[in-house]
Amino acid sequence: MSFNNYKEKIEEGDTVILYMSNNLYAIDVHPVIKNKKGELVENVYQTTFGALKVRNIIGAEYGSRVELSKGWGHVLQPTPELWSLTLPHRTQIIYTPDISMILMQLDLVPGSVVIEAGTGSGSLTHALVRRVRPSGRVHTFDFHEHRAALAAEEFHAHGIAEFVTAKHRDVCQSGFGEELNGRADAVFLDLPSPWTGVAHAVAALKETGGRFCSFSPCIEQVQRTCLALQQAGFEDLATMEVLQSEVRVSRRTVPVRDLAFLRHKGSSCPVDEKASSTTSYAVGAWPESQPGHTGYLTVATLPPAFRREKSKKPKEVTAQANPTNGDTKATPEPMAVDGNNAEITVK
Numbered sequence: 001m002s003f004n005n006y007k008e009k010i011e012e013g014d015t016v017i018l019y020m021s022n023n024l025y026a027i028d029v030h031p032v033i034k035n036k037k038g039e040l041v042e043n044v045y046q047t048t049f050g051a052l053k054v055r056n057i058i059g060a061e062y063g064s065r066v067e068l069s070k071g072w073g074h075v076l077q078p079t080p081e082l083w084s085l086t087l088p089h090r091t092q093i094i095y096t097p098d099i100s101m102i103l104m105q106l107d108l109v110p111g112s113v114v115i116e117a118g119t120g121s122g123s124l125t126h127a128l129v130r131r132v133r134p135s136g137r138v139h140t141f142d143f144h145e146h147r148a149a150l151a152a153e154e155f156h157a158h159g160i161a162e163f164v165t166a167k168h169r170d171v172c173q174s175g176f177g178e179e180l181n182g183r184a185d186a187v188f189l190d191l192p193s194p195w196t197g198v199a200h201a202v203a204a205l206k207e208t209g210g211r212f213c214s215f216s217p218c219i220e221q222v223q224r225t226c227l228a229l230q231q232a233g234f235e236d237l238a239t240m241e242v243l244q245s246e247v248r249v250s251r252r253t254v255p256v257r258d259l260a261f262l263r264h265k266g267s268s269c270p271v272d273e274k275a276s277s278t279t280s281y282a283v284g285a286w287p288e289s290q291p292g293h294t295g296y297l298t299v300a301t302l303p304p305a306f307r308r309e310k311s312k313k314p315k316e317v318t319a320q321a322n323p324t325n326g327d328t329k330a331t332p333e334p335m336a337v338d339g340n341n342a343e344i345t346v347k
């Protein structure tokens with residue numbers, strides 16, 4: 001229950017992050033657990049620095065040091081950031097740099113109602129909950145039944161179930177449910193085909209409008225999503241990528257030419273040019289290549305209902321003559337991608 005409020009001491013049932021020598025482990029605080037035969041046995045967590053008897057940390061203060069047979073660690077209260085680094089992966093997950101951008105782009109504040117699909121491993125869901133609680137709510141969906149059930153169990157075990165509804169549903173086929181029509185401030189999609197969820201997002205967002213964001217690894221997914229967003233009347237479309245780059249600072253010694261002689265060149269008493277000296281500078285260098293692509297974030301605003309019709313972009317088609325039989329075939333116009341800010345424009 002340690003995700004809900006800040007706590008002084010570790011209690012049975014908490015999830016604790018064990019921090020050891022730059023490694024992080026999530027431990028569920030249960031003094032006994034079932035072994036493979038179903039028998040209850042002492043819960044002993046094995047690490048490279050020795051074994052930790054989990055019952056021994058019950059009552060310890062969060063942040064305190066715990067001794068192991070071959071070293072020590074610190075027991076930390078979990079945050080969404082630490083959880084993203086330690087959670088059991090059931091799917092690919094979204095990490096903190098992208099999550100921060102998503103929270104900001106969705107304009108989420110305490111009290112917001114946000115819809116998420118799919119739930120996956122619940123990495124983003126924990127951060128969404130922390131942002132919208134105590135008066136807001138997260139509605140999260142996944143079409144994988146077992147995954148949806150595990151996520152719901154985890155939210156319960158983490159003490160955040162009162163802020164999140166986790167449902168098993170194919171949102172591309174069935175939408176988010178009538179009960180959410182016109183209720184959401186924001187919709188976030190991390191699905192293979194987010195464009196198929198755009199119409200459902202329109203139905204779920206409030207009459208006053210709202211924000212949309214989708215996460216897609218491939219630019220082709222972005223292109224299709226942007227077309228669907230424009231056709232549904234979304235505005236302010238932007239696609240961005242969150243990349244971290246390290247500036248390497250080093251000292252460089254460079255030759256410096258003394259140009260003082262130029263001032264006196266035409267005068268009656270010219271000055272001789274001095275030999276170049278060297279000076280040492282601290283310089284910053286950016287990496288030449290930038291690995292670390294996770295995905296593109298496509299964001300957009302749905303305007304208030306009274307002016308949505310105006311901003312809808314009709315499905316643009318070009319008539320392409322078929323030279324063999326004279327038929328014409330409708331095909332969508334090609335799209336241009338601006339490499340700098342990756343904003344997508346439809347020509």
Ligand SMILES: C[S@@+](CC[C@H](N)C(=O)[O-])C[C@H]1O[C@@H](n2cnc3c(N)ncnc32)[C@H](O)[C@@H]1O
Nearest residue numbers: 093094118120121122123124142143144170171
């Ligand atoms: C990459 S994972 C999401 C990871 C999640 N954002 C996180 O940070 O943990 C994508 C999830 O979407 C689910 N999914 C795919 N298509 C879906 C659909 N049509 N409706 C609901 N869930 C879907 C998958 O089952 C999968 O769990």
